[in-house]
Amino acid sequence: MMGYAEDHPKKEVLGIFFGTIEKNHTVVVEKSYPFRVGGSKEVDFLDEDYVRAVPLIRENEGKGLRWLGWFHSHPFTIGDHIYMSNKDVRHQKPAQSQNPYWTAIVINPYQINDPATKKGMRAYRLKEKRRGRGLSSKVLSLDVKIID
Numbered sequence: 149m150m151g152y153a154e155d156h157p158k159k160e161v162l163g164i165f166f167g168t169i170e171k172n173h174t175v176v177v178e179k180s181y182p183f184r185v186g187g188s189k190e191v192d193f194l195d196e197d198y199v200r201a202v203p204l205i206r207e208n209e210g211k212g213l214r215w216l217g218w219f220h221s222h223p224f225t226i227g228d229h230i231y232m233s234n235k236d237v238r239h240q241k242p243a244q245s246q247n248p249y250w251t252a253i254v255i256n257p258y259q260i261n262d263p264a265t266k267k268g269m270r271a272y273r274l275k276e277k278r279r280g281r282g283l284s285s286k287v288l289s290l291d292v293k294i295i296d
């Protein structure tokens with residue numbers, strides 16, 4: 149995941165990851181797949197990415213790993229750029245509505261040594277509205293453990 153971002157330090161990269169959830173709040177990334185390199189300030193899933201995901205889902209579910217979400221990079225050299233943009237929230241919302249464990253991991257290859265991050269990464273989900281009225285646009289930070 150971070151290796152992919154480091155290989156494309158001037159462009160946003162995107163991919164998916166599989167893993168498990170520990171104690172309902174720690175996302176354990178056990179397997180990640182690089183999918184796409186975008187521009188310097190954007191990257192999007194394409195329809196073919198969903199086709200590509202299908203056999204990976206089958207393979208990983210066979211090993212007890214769940215499709216937990218997506219990762220992408222915000223490659224900026226100075227400052228803290230690991231956050232969910234409005235566009236990221238718009239992408240996250242429909243997917244998390246389908247799968248409550250769906251998580252976005254945002255990474256910045258220039259923040260690997262930033263102690264306020266998990267080796268240059270943060271994991272996010274959107275907050276549930278009260279009384280099961282769906283998801284808000286409020287972003288929650290989660291713990292993340294990277295095995296792959």
Ligand SMILES: [Zn+2]
Nearest residue numbers: 220222233236
């Ligand atoms: Zn983003």
